[in-house]
Amino acid sequence: MLLAALPPRCCDLPEAPAGSFQVSGGVLTLRMKELPQALRISDEARKLKVILVRTADGKLAAVSGVCTHGGAPLVMNERHGTVICTSLGHSEFDLRGKVLRGPAPKPIQVYAVRETGGAVEIVL
Numbered sequence: 671m672l673l674a675a676l677p678p679r680c681c682d683l684p685e686a687p688a689g690s691f692q693v694s695g696g697v698l699t700l701r702m703k704e705l706p707q708a709l710r711i712s713d714e715a716r717k718l719k720v721i722l723v724r725t726a727d728g729k730l731a732a733v734s735g736v737c738t739h740g741g742a743p744l745v746m747n748e749r750h751g752t753v754i755c756t757s758l759g760h761s762e763f764d765l766r767g768k769v770l771r772g773p774a775p776k777p778i779q780v781y782a783v784r785e786t787g788g789a790v791e792i793v794l
């Protein structure tokens with residue numbers, strides 16, 4: 671029964687290339703020719719980690735890429751369309767930030783997203 675103890679299938683995420691985004695006035699603006707299905711946007715100087723996802727209905731969702739349990743990075747769980755912690759706790763969150771599986775004690779941050787003029791804007 672070892673397989674039953676393994677976490678759901680997950681993947682790492684491509685990173686937004688340096689120079690593809692900027693942060694100004696509390697808004698992150700991302701410009702890429704093509705968006706992958708999911709993307710991590712990291713800005714170490716601002717301690718910012720955001721996961722941007724194109725959902726099955728074609729909309730964009732943006733959530734924090736940091737687990738609320740111990741601060742470990744989150745990755746996509748493609749099978750469930752959720753984000754999952756890379757630590758041994760494997761907390762799991764939906765794209766509205768809700769904790770689906772602990773030990774995470776509270777939801778992750780969810781950001782408003784809009785597409786405008788070939789750019790994606792994420793309100794931080």
Ligand code: FES
Nearest residue numbers: 737739740755759
């Ligand atoms: S840091 Fe995510 S479950 Fe512990």
